[in-house]
Amino acid sequence: MPVIEGCRATHTTLEVANLERATRFYTEVMGLRTHQVLEKAGHLIDTRGVYAAYIEMARRGPQPFLNFYARVVPDARAVDAAHARIAAVKERYEIQELTAPAREDPSQFGVGTYGFYIKDADGNWWRVEENAGPFGPLEIPPGAEPRDAIVPAGPISYVTLECYNLDATMRFYREFLGIDVEPGAGRYFRSRGNGGVNLIVVQVGDQLVPQTVMNHHGITIWRDEQDIDALHTVAERVQAEYGIRKVMPATHQHGSYSFYMQDLDTNWWEIEVWEGHIDPWTRVEQNPYKAAAKAAAAIEQATATTAT
Ligand SMILES: [Fe+2]
Numbered sequence: 001m002p003v004i005e006g007c008r009a010t011h012t013t014l015e016v017a018n019l020e021r022a023t024r025f026y027t028e029v030m031g032l033r034t035h036q037v038l039e040k041a042g043h044l045i046d047t048r049g050v051y052a053a054y055i056e057m058a059r060r061g062p063q064p065f066l067n068f069y070a071r072v073v074p075d076a077r078a079v080d081a082a083h084a085r086i087a088a089v090k091e092r093y094e095i096q097e098l099t100a101p102a103r104e105d106p107s108q109f110g111v112g113t114y115g116f117y118i119k120d121a122d123g124n125w126w127r128v129e130e131n132a133g134p135f136g137p138l139e140i141p142p143g144a145e146p147r148d149a150i151v152p153a154g155p156i157s158y159v160t161l162e163c164y165n166l167d168a169t170m171r172f173y174r175e176f177l178g179i180d181v182e183p184g185a186g187r188y189f190r191s192r193g194n195g196g197v198n199l200i201v202v203q204v205g206d207q208l209v210p211q212t213v214m215n216h217h218g219i220t221i222w223r224d225e226q227d228i229d230a231l232h233t234v235a236e237r238v239q240a241e242y243g244i245r246k247v248m249p250a251t252h253q254h255g256s257y258s259f260y261m262q263d264l265d266t267n268w269w270e271i272e273v274w275e276g277h278i279d280p281w282t283r284v285e286q287n288p289y290k291a292a293a294k295a296a297a298a299i300e301q302a303t304a305t306t307a308t
Pocket of ligand 1 (some may be wrong): 216218270
């Protein structure tokens with residue numbers, strides 16, 4: 001049995017330089033729904049219900065290419081159409097880089113689709129690709145919101161992460177996080193996050209770019225706050241065994257009770273229960289003001305306690 005049982009990888013986070021500009025880019029270019037949580041934080045959500053919190057930070061950690069988010073369009077023709085439209089608005093959204101459409105080399109990290117990459121104004125990487133990725137074709141629901149985006153509304157098909165060593169990291173994901181792991185045919189493995197965030201984890205050795213807590217991944221359990229405390233105790237006990245770098249105290253966060261931990265690859269995980277088992281996106285939609293106050297406190301706390 002893994003340390004964490006019955007969890008799902010529910011969310012990710014992104015650091016941004018300017019909240020308003022990031023919101024426009026996610027909504028108008030990347031086809032994701034967004035809402036503002038407070039002055040310096042927002043949420044984006046895809047059509048599968050995978051969400052990300054994005055936070056305006058004066059200082060941001062450099063992002064490696066292999067932390068990209070993939071979005072799908074129906075076919076290669078739609079890839080070319082999206083590319084042409086994004087090229088035309090590159091300056092408006094202050095896009096830093098836009099690569100030419102090409103077929104990806106599947107020996108790199110198991111992706112052999114036709115697509116292109118975007119480095120956005122905040123330095124975060126995205127891929128737009130044909131709907132034939134390593135997790136199979138995903139549903140692109142017709143008529144989903146936002147309706148007039150360049151990349152039609154649909155799923156975030158997967159997110160990539162870096163690791164130092166595949167075997168050690170796969171063991172941590174299987175035995176500690178308790179999420180599904182599928183070894184690839186090269187220096188990568190995949191996880192479906194137990195039905196949540198799809199991941200491709202790529203071994204990069206010493207090229208790895210260390211991560212900050214506001215680039216974390218959320219692991220949600222549907223139990224009680226006491227179960228978080230119990231998991232926190234276990235995390236401290238097995239810290240050396242799994243090369244876990246940091247285990248932060250458990251706190252009440254943005255509508256959740258959780259603790260952050262930094263794994264052997266410097267990637268951060270938030271182990272959480274949602275208050276009333278209501279996800280933060282829905283909580284903000286239901287009650288914007290209350291959620292905003294909680295999010296403000298959580299961000300302040302997380303950035304103060306994990307700053308290095
Ligand atoms: Fe989080």
